[in-house]
Amino acid sequence: MDTIELEKHFNEKLDKGDFIEPKDWMPEKYRKTLIRQVSQHAHSEVIGMQPEGNWITRAPSLRRKAVLLAKVQDEAGHGLYLYSACETMGISREELLEQLHTGHAKYSSIFNYPTLTWADMGAIGWLVDGAAIVNQVMLQRTSYGPYSRAMVRICKEESFHQRQGYEIMCVLAKGTVEQKAMAQDALNRWWWPSIMMFGPPDTESKNSADSIRWKIKRETNDELRQKFIDRTVGQAEFIKLQIPDKDLKWNETRGHYDYGKIDWDEFKNVISGNGICNKERLAHHIKAHNDGAWVREAANAYAKKKLSREAGTLVA
Numbered sequence: 001m002d003t004i005e006l007e008k009h010f011n012e013k014l015d016k017g018d019f020i021e022p023k024d025w026m027p028e029k030y031r032k033t034l035i036r037q038v039s040q041h042a043h044s045e046v047i048g049m050q051p052e053g054n055w056i057t058r059a060p061s062l063r064r065k066a067v068l069l070a071k072v073q074d075e076a077g078h079g080l081y082l083y084s085a086c087e088t089m090g091i092s093r094e095e096l097l098e099q100l101h102t103g104h105a106k107y108s109s110i111f112n113y114p115t116l117t118w119a120d121m122g123a124i125g126w127l128v129d130g131a132a133i134v135n136q137v138m139l140q141r142t143s144y145g146p147y148s149r150a151m152v153r154i155c156k157e158e159s160f161h162q163r164q165g166y167e168i169m170c171v172l173a174k175g176t177v178e179q180k181a182m183a184q185d186a187l188n189r190w191w192w193p194s195i196m197m198f199g200p201p202d203t204e205s206k207n208s209a210d211s212i213r214w215k216i217k218r219e220t221n222d223e224l225r226q227k228f229i230d231r232t233v234g235q236a237e238f239i240k241l242q243i244p245d246k247d248l249k250w251n252e253t254r255g256h257y258d259y260g261k262i263d264w265d266e267f268k269n270v271i272s273g274n275g276i277c278n279k280e281r282l283a284h285h286i287k288a289h290n291d292g293a294w295v296r297e298a299a300n301a302y303a304k305k306k307l308s309r310e311a312g313t314l315v316a
Contacts, residue, residue, distance in 0.1 A: 019145035042082035112275030119186035125165015
């Protein structure tokens with residue numbers, strides 16, 4: 001088949017709701033868009049381990065330590081699923097990490113903010129993982145098969161993470177005056193960055209139109225942002241915390257909450273590498289990667305030795 005016929009067949013599969021699989025023909029721009037999105041997602045999962053890993057030894061009880069440790073391990077697993085899904089599109093793990101370490105690949109801007117108190121563990125679980133779920137549930141129906149299947153398990157675990165964070169905030173909000181103030185402070189610092197997680201407004205998003213057309217995404221940035229806000233306001237009211245937005249109010253006509261102006265200059269500044277923790281997060285990842293070189297070398301040596309033995313057995 002020539003390119004026109006291949007593209008026609010590709011679009012017919014999308015129209016029927018079939019998955020695009022690694023061996024299927026796909027437009028080069030579709031492949032590049034997917035690599036950008038899936039690798040950014042993978043990098044976000046792995047870099048996102050840092051702000052929470054920083055609190056494992058300082059969690060207030062053994063139970064809290066164990067739960068936070070399990071959560072951070074989950075995030076590492078999510079990164080591995082997603083790197084593997086990305087590799088099915090013909091790019092190596094080494095290339096993906098090179099892009100991250102040289103700043104050519106991005107990760108979620110939310111992880112460039114510091115975690116100052118224990119309440120931040122609650123805010124991250126409740127807001128950051130909550131926003132991730134809203135974004136990721138639709139990705140279980142994304143058009144690329146390996147990405148879609150990876151998202152099924154990831155969404156189940158992110159749902160647990162959101163509940164873990166909200167439970168922390170519930171306990172603090174019902175605690176002492178100081179504990180409630182700590183929870184409110186964390187909400188104040190994480191609210192706006194969390195609603196920026198959905199990306200720029202639809203009118204300024206360069207990739208949304210193609211992603212919707214190819215069914216990589218099913219909903220736009222603004223639709224997802226609105227869904228998250230509508231869902232989260234009630235949760236804040238239930239534990240009597242105040243969303244830090246003086247313009248937030250229910251709009252009967254729209255059936256949604258109206259919300260205040262988002263500081264997109266801050267968003268652009270952070271994704272450009274000028275956030276509070278950008279350099280720290282990247283330097284930590286590069287150091288961990290370099291320090292782990294001997295593990296990769298040992299694993300490769302073992303794999304070669306095993307292969308050689310198996311080949312020898314077959315010959316014998």
